[in-house]
Amino acid sequence: MSEPVSPEGQGWVRVGAEAELPEGHQCAVDVQGISVLVVRFEGQFYALRNNCTHKDYPLLGGEVSLGRITCEKHGAKFELATGKPKTLPAVKPVKLYRTRLEDGEVYVGPL
Numbered sequence: 341m342s343e344p345v346s347p348e349g350q351g352w353v354r355v356g357a358e359a360e361l362p363e364g365h366q367c368a369v370d371v372q373g374i375s376v377l378v379v380r381f382e383g384q385f386y387a388l389r390n391n392c393t394h395k396d397y398p399l400l401g402g403e404v405s406l407g408r409i410t411c412e413k414h415g416a417k418f419e420l421a422t423g424k425p426k427t428l429p430a431v432k433p434v435k436l437y438r439t440r441l442e443d444g445e446v447y448v449g450p451l
């Protein structure tokens with residue numbers, strides 16, 4: 341039998357053990373040189389480029405509610421599931437990344 345291929349060997353970046361990423365957890369990981377925000381909301385993991393599309397400001401640390409994260413700079417809200425802006429001043433969506441759960445470990449990778 342062949343060994344299972346680690347997700348990390350396929351371009352995925354390990355975020356951490358699911359058990360260590362509680363509800364509401366936020367962190368940023370580097371995916372191919374890009375800072376990617378990982379958020380756990382209502383049990384699901386979401387990953388978006390850690391960069392507000394309004395004025396190039398990190399989204400990490402923004403308030404999360406109703407499935408949306410708020411940019412702390414000027415208050416734009418982005419939907420975690422789609423990256424779409426839901427309030428001004430942002431009008432462009434944030435790039436999404438994929439998340440994956442394997443053997444209790446959370447990974448992110450390009451969409």
Ligand code: FES
Nearest residue numbers: 392394395411414
């Ligand atoms: S930089 Fe995010 S709303 Fe302005």
